Amino acid sequence: xxxxxxxxxxxxxxxxxxxxxxxxxxxxxxxxxxxxxxxxxxxxxxxxxxxxxxxxxxxxxxxxxxxxxxxxxxxxxxxxxxxxxxxxxxxxxxxxxxxxxxxxxxxxxxxxxx
Amino acid sequence: xxxxxxxxxxxxxxxxxxxxxxxxxxxxxxxxxxxxxxxxxxxxxxxxxxxxxxxxxxxxxxxxxxxxxxxxxxxxxxxxxxxxxxxxxxxxxxxxxxxxxxxxxxxxxxxxxxx
Numbered sequence: 331x332x333x334x335x336x337x338x339x340x341x342x343x344x345x346x347x348x349x350x351x352x353x354x355x356x357x358x359x360x361x362x363x364x365x366x367x368x369x370x371x372x373x374x375x376x377x378x379x380x381x382x383x384x385x386x387x388x389x390x391x392x393x394x395x396x397x398x399x400x401x402x403x404x405x406x407x408x409x410x411x412x413x414x415x416x417x418x419x420x421x422x423x424x425x426x427x428x429x430x431x432x433x434x435x436x437x438x439x440x441x442x443x444x
Numbered sequence: 445x446x447x448x449x450x451x452x453x454x455x456x457x458x459x460x461x462x463x464x465x466x467x468x469x470x471x472x473x474x475x476x477x478x479x480x481x482x483x484x485x486x487x488x489x490x491x492x493x494x495x496x497x498x499x500x501x502x503x504x505x506x507x508x509x510x511x512x513x514x515x516x517x518x519x520x521x522x523x524x525x526x527x528x529x530x531x532x533x534x535x536x537x538x539x540x541x542x543x544x545x546x547x548x549x550x551x552x553x554x555x556x557x558x559x
Contacts, residue, residue: 372550
């Protein structure tokens with residue numbers, strides 16, 4: 331079945347450590363996105379990529395980094411510079427970067443900093 | 445700044461009540477509009493979408509939404525809700541004039557339906 335796979339589902343990190351969240355899609359979609367979901371704040375865009383080897387900052391990129399070396403993969407690194415990293419992270423993709431198509435989402439990764 | 449507003453943060457209804465959730469956006473020009481739903485413990489999934497044509501769009505599970513360009517709105521409606529509609533609902537927008545692929549979400553509305 332085609333879809334988006336995020337791993338791990340739950341992640342614990344000590345303060346001061348970087349951690350990388352995985353996002354893989356087999357939908358052959360060009361565009362991929364990372365969102366952060368916090369209660370009462372909806373989904374806020376962290377980074378997005380329209381094509382391999384290219385990505386843009388979203389609204390809350392500070393303290394995060396991404397790479398897009400392969401079409402199917404868009405890992406997100408939460409760095410120690412992110413002041414409040416505990417959150418639910420969602421990865422999404424869309425077909426060919428066209429605006430008039432729906433986004434498909436992964437199941438999310440819940441990151442907790444301890 | 446480009447934004448999407450959902451003014452109802454938490455809505456509580458009894459079964460069979462009618463539902464209307466507000467969504468307003470701040471972009472000019474052409475927009476593509478979406479409503480997504482997140483049932484407890486599940487993926488976000490698409491309820492309905494508007495790109496062009498008839499401003500009244502119908503989605504899954506009896507939901508519909510009306511695009512009113514003059515009001516910059518895309519409100520979600522359902523005539524009679526069910527307990528299974530309990531979920532969080534998100535309005536989202538893409539605006540090609542601003543940025544082709546930037547999908548922006550509202551803050552979400554949590555709907556609770558009681559039997």
